[in-house]
Each structure stands twice: as structure tokens, then as C-alpha cells.
Amino acid sequence: MNIKPSNFRAHLPSLPKSKTGIVGLDEITDGGLPKGRPTLICGAAGCGKTLFSIEFLVHGALEYNEPGVFIAFEEKAEELAVNVSSLGFDLKQLQQDKMIRLDHVHIERGEIEETGEYDLDGLFIRLGYAIDSIGAKRVVLDTIESLFSGLNNQAIIRAELRRLFGWLKEKEVTTIITGEKGEGTLTRHGLEEYVSDCVILLDHRVSNKISTRLLRIVKYRGSEHGTNEYPFLIDNDGIWVLPVTSLTLSHDVSTEKISSGIPALNKMLGGEGFFRGSSILVSGTAGTGKTSIAGCFANETCMNGERCIYFAFEESSRQIIRNMQSINIDLQQHVESGLLRFFASRPTLNGLEMHLLAINKMVIEFNPSVIVLDPITNLITVGTPSEVKSVLIRLIDFLQSRQVTVMFTALSLNDTVNEQTDESISSLVDAWMLVRDIEFNGERNRGFYVMKSRGMKHSNQVREFVISDEGLNMVDVFLGPEGVLTGSARKAQQLLEETGEAIRGHALSRKDREIERKRVVLESKIASLKEEFESIQEELNKTYIEDQLKQEVMEKSRREIEKNRGGDN
Amino acid sequence: MSQKKISEDDWNLDNEKRQYVLRLFVTGASLNSRRAVVNLKDICEKYIKDDYSLEIIDVYQQKHIAEREQLLALPLLIKSHPLPEKRMIGDMSDTEKVLKGLGISI
Missing domain, CATH: 3.40.50.300 (P-loop containing nucleotide triphosphate hydrolases)
Incomplete structure (x- = not known):
């Protein structure tokens, strides 16, 4: 068998994901939350769970054309709309456009008498009706743990929650469930038992009176994800996570x-x-x-x-x-x-x-x-x-x-x-x-x-x-015998050097003149010697020419004589 | 399982005539629902015979009312008269609790 892992891998279906639209989170999670499955978001009070889930819905509605249902167990729908309007989210408009549906589930302890076996069909029906009425692809249950405070029979609630998450998976809606952090556990009532696909922990740490918000993906079944604690901001634009821990040292460099x-x-x-x-x-x-x-x-x-x-x-x-x-x-x-x-x-x-x-x-x-x-x-x-x-x-x-x-x-x-x-x-x-x-x-x-x-x-x-x-x-700076000179000492040294330069310059010009004079003297000497040489040369030339002339004349006269002798014959 | 529908006028009439105004929300023919209907009817016939009006509503038939009525756990019994309004959930098998909820002392 010769299977190349890389080729083999390409044929495997990858986990479909649903983008959150929250800056940075989609990078950390490699594409968003698991599509069609529940994700648990847990954290202490005030750590941004509700905001996180609202953003998930609003981005879904505005950017990915996925309508969403928000079931609020804690806040009333109107309160919620006011709370998020500061972030520029117009929930009212989105509700009118049938992109988001808000439903507030009111639970109050002691109001309800339990007279035997019951189930949470009421919630199922409400949720199902809300989902079907706008064709929702995203659902938020915030905070479903309130059920535990409103109803006494924990066994029923647990069984019903298990059924609920199964039912949501069947409906193929991407769900966010929020849960309050418990002592030593992720959530107070152990919701993490039911949601096994993706768990995100939000933290709000205060040290030295200064707060830092942190986000960590505790688990993400079937997907790669960053495992660090990522700090995040909540400001006018909502949540902002940045994966700032990539220490790969592989960036481009410039020679500019x-x-x-x-x-x-x-x-x-x-x-x-x-x-x-x-x-x-x-x-x-x-x-x-x-x-x-x-x-x-x-x-x-x-x-x-x-x-x-x-x-x-x-x-x-x-x-x-x-x-x-x-x-x-x-x-x-x-x-x-x-x-x-x-x-x-x-x-x-x-x-x-x-x-x-x-x-x-x-x-x-x-x-x-x-x-x-x-x-x-x-x-x-x-x-x-x-x-x-x-x-x-x-x-x-x-x-x-x-x-x-x-x-x-x-x-x-x-x-x-x-x-x-x-x-x-x-x-x-x-x-x-x-x-x-x-x-x-x-x-x-x-x-x-x-x-x-x-x-x-x-x-x-x-x-x-x-x-x-x-x-x-x-x-x-000037390095003098006393060390580095700066400030006025440097200026003084500078002046000193300038003076020295002037003096040196003066000395130089004197020497130059001296040399010039010497040169003139030497040059005149050379000229007289040259003339002397020329007169000697002329003298020598004169005798040489005379000799030559003499010789020519002698030759001429010799031939004359020879000619004359011949004539006599 | 009988289902009784009453109009607005009947309602007011009933209010004057009868002391107990009860609405029971059920989900079709589920086990809990069937038990709740039987148990509740038994209790009513036994303790407040002819002194009540009972409306049984199948939420599956009218899903939109779930939100309006703040339904969560079912079956749910709402006693809207006499005041105070009282909500009870479950299959009504705990007679004592149902009676307490209805405000009937034996």
C-alpha cells in the first residue's frame, strides 16, 4: 500500500463551519463555529457572553444571509435591543426584516408548582416555531441554565437538554449556548457534558485593578484551533479578537x-x-x-x-x-x-x-x-x-x-x-x-x-x-586628552582648533613664499647654464663646419690639379 | 379526550357562574398529556364538580400561542380564576399539589 497522506487527506470531507464575523475569531477557529452543531460559550458574569452571541446572530443576518433566533432566558427582548444598540446593531429593524427573532423565556422560581412528570415541549415548540417562521440557520440560547433555577426536577431538565441538543442538530442550526462559569467547572450545571463539539471560554481577569478580557477555545472537536488565551476587546465595533501569538518569524523583509x-x-x-x-x-x-x-x-x-x-x-x-x-x-x-x-x-x-x-x-x-x-x-x-x-x-x-x-x-x-x-x-x-x-x-x-x-x-x-x-x-564630539568633549568644551576646542588652523595657515604661506623665491633663483641659474651650454655648442659647431669646408675646398683643388695635369697630355 | 372551546361571551358568563377557570396546555396525545387530562378531570370531578370550566389546548395545533403564553414545561395548567393566578406543570399525578395549587383544602 502506498498512500500519500497529503493526497489522502484532500479527499476527506472537512468539517463545515459557520463564520461568526467576529474579527479574529474566525482565524483562531479556522473558519468559525461548527456548522449545524451546538457551541458552548461559558464565562463569569459580565465577560461578554451575550454580546458574543448577539454578534454571531447579527453578523449572520447581515453578512452571511443566515437568519437567527435569540432565546433570552435572562434579559427581556426590549432590554436586549437597547443594550446592543450602542454597538450600532438595530435589532428592531432586523426583526422587522425577519432576519432575527427574539423570544424571552420568562422563568421564575416558586411560581410554578410541579405536580408530576413533565417535559420541555413548550420550549421545543416555541423554538421550532421561531426557527421555522424565519428559516433560521443560527440559534442562541442565553442562558439556558436558568432552567435549573426555575424548575426543580433536575433529572427531567438534564434529559430534556440532551434531547434539545440532539433536536437542534437534527434541525441543522448552528447553536450557541451560553453558560455561567461554575466553581472548578466550565459551567455551573455541567452543560459541557451535553455540548461536546466546541467549547469557548471567556474570561475577564482583573489584576492590579486593571482588567483584561481573554478568550480561549477549550475544545473544538474535529478541527484545528489556536489553544492560547487570546485577549479581546469590546468597543464601539463590538468584539475584536486578535490572534497575536503567531511567533513564526517568517515575515518578509525589506531592503528599502x-x-x-x-x-x-x-x-x-x-x-x-x-x-x-x-x-x-x-x-x-x-x-x-x-x-x-x-x-x-x-x-x-x-x-x-x-x-x-x-x-x-x-x-x-x-x-x-x-x-x-x-x-x-x-x-x-x-x-x-x-x-x-x-x-x-x-x-x-x-x-x-x-x-x-x-x-x-x-x-x-x-x-x-x-x-x-x-x-x-x-x-x-x-x-x-x-x-x-x-x-x-x-x-x-x-x-x-x-x-x-x-x-x-x-x-x-x-x-x-x-x-x-x-x-x-x-x-x-x-x-x-x-x-x-x-x-x-x-x-x-x-x-x-x-x-x-x-x-x-x-x-x-x-x-x-x-x-x-x-x-x-x-x-x-572631540576626543581630547581629558576624554570626550561636548557642549561648551567642544566649542572651546573647536575655537582652539580654528585658531591653530589660522596660525598653521600663516606658517604655510610663509614657507610657500620661500619656496617660490628659491624656485625663481634656481630657474634663473638654470637659464644661465643653458645659455652657456648653447655658446659652447655653437663654438663646437663652428670648428666642425670650418673643418668640413676646408676639406671640401681641398678636394676641389685636388681635382682641379688632376684635370690640369691630364690636359697637358 | 374531549376538547371544549368557549367564546368570549361564554367566558364571561362562566366567570360569573363558575368559580374555577382552568386552562390545560398539552402536546397532542403524549403520555404526559393524556395522564394530565385524566388526572385533572378526576380531581375536578371529585372536588369541584360543576364548579369549574376547563379548556384543554393542544399547543401543537396552535404553535404561536407558546410564546404568548410563556410556555416552557408541559403539560401546564393555568388557573386564572379565582385569583391569584396559579401555574402548575406535570401530569397532575400529585393530587395534593394540584389541590394546593387550586387553593382547595380538603
């Missing part, structure tokens, strides 16, 4: 460069700037101009017509705009033209995971080519360094997959350069720049150097980082 906005810095980085899609860390002590570097980078990006988001965790956007104006960088114009977006919030606004989600969401919506996080050190206040690191890893990963260049600024607290600084993310970033104070000669100046820059030749020199009215610049 992106300017830092500081020409001298570009030069330090080999001429053109950072790689597009890389991550840059600017760290330094307080007041060393980290925000200015970041602002400059944002400005340059917008100048090139690209988009940028500036996440500020320390200052408000107005503050940053005003402060950047003082160094001749106008960020306001970019905000107005829509290229630059500020997002200023205190880190304590959200948990870390929520920040990550919010950043991801904004990046997806705005699609910038550069984002700035200023500063990441403040995030420590809402998480431990290891948590911050984990979040940043995922953030960098996400941004690199989208080719977004990110600049982090980080505050280092001590003045000594610590190689393990800054949430120990220095190993994650592609380029690391350090601004540090140099205290010397009664002044505090800024020293700037590139600690690392992956994949490019970069300067190993310390520069002085100068912030002036005109903007930012990196100036060469």
Missing part, C-alpha cells in the same frame, strides 16, 4: 530604507536611515530628547506622504505638538492632513493585552507605515517586565508582518549604560540608539550613539546630540 528625519543620523546608519519594517529602540535618561527624535521621525514620515500613528503614554497630543514646534517641527499640519494620528492614553487605562489589541486594531484600521510608542517604559506600571516583553514581542511580530516600522522610546533610569536595559527588548529590536547624558565641565550634554543596527554598516562613534531651534542634529 526609511529616513529618520535627522540627516546626520541617517549618515550614522550608513546613509539612508532605517530599514522599512524594522523596529527601533531609542533609549535614554530623562530629558535626553527621546520624544524629539520620535517626533522628528514621525514628521519625516508624514513629509514623505506616508501615514504614522503616534501612541503617547506620557504626554497629551497637544503637548507633543506644542513641544515639537519649539524645535521647528510642525506636526499639526500632518494631523490636519490626516497623515498623522495621535493616540494618547495613560498606560493604566487598559491592561497590557488591551493596549496591544488597541494598537493592533488601530494599525489595521489606519494602515500606517510607521508607528511610534512613546515611551514603552510606562507600560511597566501595568505589567511585569516579562509581561511587557511578551507583549512587545507579539507587537513587533505583528508589525513586521505588516511591514510597519516601529520606534519605541524607553526611559532608562540609571545613568550608567546597562547592557540589559529597557524591558530587555534590546535583543528584539533591529536598531538600538542610545542617548545619554554626559556631565562634564559643569554642563550636561547629550551623547548619542548607535548601539546596534542589524544588517547595515553603522557608525561606532559617539556624537553629540544637539537640539536647537532649527531642529535636531548630531555633531562630532
Whole structure:
């Protein structure tokens, strides 16, 4: 037998799925909830179960043309409609359009006397009628556990629930059943026993007074799924889950460069700037101009017509705009033209995971080519360094997959350069720049150097980082016998060198004149020697010509004589 | 199983004439439903003979009323008169509880 597993697999039917339309969830579940089967959503009170199920129905109705029935055991239909209208879901309209049907099942303990055997046919009939009346493909039972508080005979309820889920499967409707989390069990009454296809757990964790919402797929029979806890957001657009834990390190890389906005810095980085899609860390002590570097980078990006988001965790956007104006960088114009977006919030606004989600969401919506996080050190206040690191890893990963260049600024607290600084993310970033104070000669100046820059030749020199009215610049520092010179010491040294240069220049010109004179003397000497040589040559030539003439005359006379003798014969 | 239908006028008449106004919701001829009808009739004939009106409604025939009447567990007996309204579920085999629900003390 020679069966290739891959070929073999292709012939197998895959589990049909029903898309939830909830951002991110369909990716985690590899396509949605199991179609035609019940899914259990459990979690503590207020963790978003009802919202989750409503979204499932609304997206089904609006996007996938699948009508849905919502059976509410807890909230009245009108209350529900009001509660979700804040998310922009018009349940009333959807009900009129026969896309959604709401039914509130009222159960109150003690109201009903039990006089013997009974069943839940009433519920079956109601549900069946609701499903058939609009041709529903999706059903939500929220929270069916209320049955246990309204009726006494648990044996009957359990038997009926088993029958109900079987019946729903027969009807081929995709069902969400919500259940309240119990002590040590997923649901208070063990609903997970009946729903074996897919179980999703929602959690709402509060640590350090800051809440984080998490989603985990506990089980999903017959399907691949992400097994992590995924943080999710509930905001104006409803639920937003992001599978931000893919750490495959397989994203594309770019060789394109992106300017830092500081020409001298570009030069330090080999001429053109950072790689597009890389991550840059600017760290330094307080007041060393980290925000200015970041602002400059944002400005340059917008100048090139690209988009940028500036996440500020320390200052408000107005503050940053005003402060950047003082160094001749106008960020306001970019905000107005829509290229630059500020997002200023205190880190304590959200948990870390929520920040990550919010950043991801904004990046997806705005699609910038550069984002700035200023500063990441403040995030420590809402998480431990290891948590911050984990979040940043995922953030960098996400941004690199989208080719977004990110600049982090980080505050280092001590003045000594610590190689393990800054949430120990220095190993994650592609380029690391350090601004540090140099205290010397009664002044505090800024020293700037590139600690690392992956994949490019970069300067190993310390520069002085100068912030002036005109903007930012990196100036060469002077290395004197007393060490690195910056600030006024550098200026003094510069003056000194200029003076020296003038003196040297003077000396040089004197020597030049001397040489010129010597040259003139030598040249005249050469001329006289040449003339001497010519006269000698002429003399020599003269005797030579005379000799020749003499010889010619002698020859001539000899022939004359011979001729005369012959004539005599 | 007999089914008795009463019009609005009859209803008012009955209200004056008869003390107990009962409605029993059943699901066709299921075991529980049949038992409930038999048991309830027995109880009524025994304790409140000629002093009641009983309407038996098959929910399968009128599915839309399930939502209106907030039906859940069946069979369901609603006593709407005398007040307070009382709801009882089950096959009415527990005579004591049915009587308690109807407000009849033996």
C-alpha cells in the first residue's frame, strides 16, 4: 500500500463551519463555529457572553444571509435591543426584516408548582416555531441554565437538554449556548457534558485593578484551533479578537530604507536611515530628547506622504505638538492632513493585552507605515517586565508582518549604560540608539550613539546630540586628552582648533613664499647654464663646419690639379 | 379526550357562574398529556364538580400561542380564576399539589 497522506487527506470531507464575523475569531477557529452543531460559550458574569452571541446572530443576518433566533432566558427582548444598540446593531429593524427573532423565556422560581412528570415541549415548540417562521440557520440560547433555577426536577431538565441538543442538530442550526462559569467547572450545571463539539471560554481577569478580557477555545472537536488565551476587546465595533501569538518569524523583509528625519543620523546608519519594517529602540535618561527624535521621525514620515500613528503614554497630543514646534517641527499640519494620528492614553487605562489589541486594531484600521510608542517604559506600571516583553514581542511580530516600522522610546533610569536595559527588548529590536547624558565641565550634554543596527554598516562613534531651534542634529564630539568633549568644551576646542588652523595657515604661506623665491633663483641659474651650454655648442659647431669646408675646398683643388695635369697630355 | 372551546361571551358568563377557570396546555396525545387530562378531570370531578370550566389546548395545533403564553414545561395548567393566578406543570399525578395549587383544602 502506498498512500500519500497529503493526497489522502484532500479527499476527506472537512468539517463545515459557520463564520461568526467576529474579527479574529474566525482565524483562531479556522473558519468559525461548527456548522449545524451546538457551541458552548461559558464565562463569569459580565465577560461578554451575550454580546458574543448577539454578534454571531447579527453578523449572520447581515453578512452571511443566515437568519437567527435569540432565546433570552435572562434579559427581556426590549432590554436586549437597547443594550446592543450602542454597538450600532438595530435589532428592531432586523426583526422587522425577519432576519432575527427574539423570544424571552420568562422563568421564575416558586411560581410554578410541579405536580408530576413533565417535559420541555413548550420550549421545543416555541423554538421550532421561531426557527421555522424565519428559516433560521443560527440559534442562541442565553442562558439556558436558568432552567435549573426555575424548575426543580433536575433529572427531567438534564434529559430534556440532551434531547434539545440532539433536536437542534437534527434541525441543522448552528447553536450557541451560553453558560455561567461554575466553581472548578466550565459551567455551573455541567452543560459541557451535553455540548461536546466546541467549547469557548471567556474570561475577564482583573489584576492590579486593571482588567483584561481573554478568550480561549477549550475544545473544538474535529478541527484545528489556536489553544492560547487570546485577549479581546469590546468597543464601539463590538468584539475584536486578535490572534497575536503567531511567533513564526517568517515575515518578509525589506531592503528599502526609511529616513529618520535627522540627516546626520541617517549618515550614522550608513546613509539612508532605517530599514522599512524594522523596529527601533531609542533609549535614554530623562530629558535626553527621546520624544524629539520620535517626533522628528514621525514628521519625516508624514513629509514623505506616508501615514504614522503616534501612541503617547506620557504626554497629551497637544503637548507633543506644542513641544515639537519649539524645535521647528510642525506636526499639526500632518494631523490636519490626516497623515498623522495621535493616540494618547495613560498606560493604566487598559491592561497590557488591551493596549496591544488597541494598537493592533488601530494599525489595521489606519494602515500606517510607521508607528511610534512613546515611551514603552510606562507600560511597566501595568505589567511585569516579562509581561511587557511578551507583549512587545507579539507587537513587533505583528508589525513586521505588516511591514510597519516601529520606534519605541524607553526611559532608562540609571545613568550608567546597562547592557540589559529597557524591558530587555534590546535583543528584539533591529536598531538600538542610545542617548545619554554626559556631565562634564559643569554642563550636561547629550551623547548619542548607535548601539546596534542589524544588517547595515553603522557608525561606532559617539556624537553629540544637539537640539536647537532649527531642529535636531548630531555633531562630532572631540576626543581630547581629558576624554570626550561636548557642549561648551567642544566649542572651546573647536575655537582652539580654528585658531591653530589660522596660525598653521600663516606658517604655510610663509614657507610657500620661500619656496617660490628659491624656485625663481634656481630657474634663473638654470637659464644661465643653458645659455652657456648653447655658446659652447655653437663654438663646437663652428670648428666642425670650418673643418668640413676646408676639406671640401681641398678636394676641389685636388681635382682641379688632376684635370690640369691630364690636359697637358 | 374531549376538547371544549368557549367564546368570549361564554367566558364571561362562566366567570360569573363558575368559580374555577382552568386552562390545560398539552402536546397532542403524549403520555404526559393524556395522564394530565385524566388526572385533572378526576380531581375536578371529585372536588369541584360543576364548579369549574376547563379548556384543554393542544399547543401543537396552535404553535404561536407558546410564546404568548410563556410556555416552557408541559403539560401546564393555568388557573386564572379565582385569583391569584396559579401555574402548575406535570401530569397532575400529585393530587395534593394540584389541590394546593387550586387553593382547595380538603
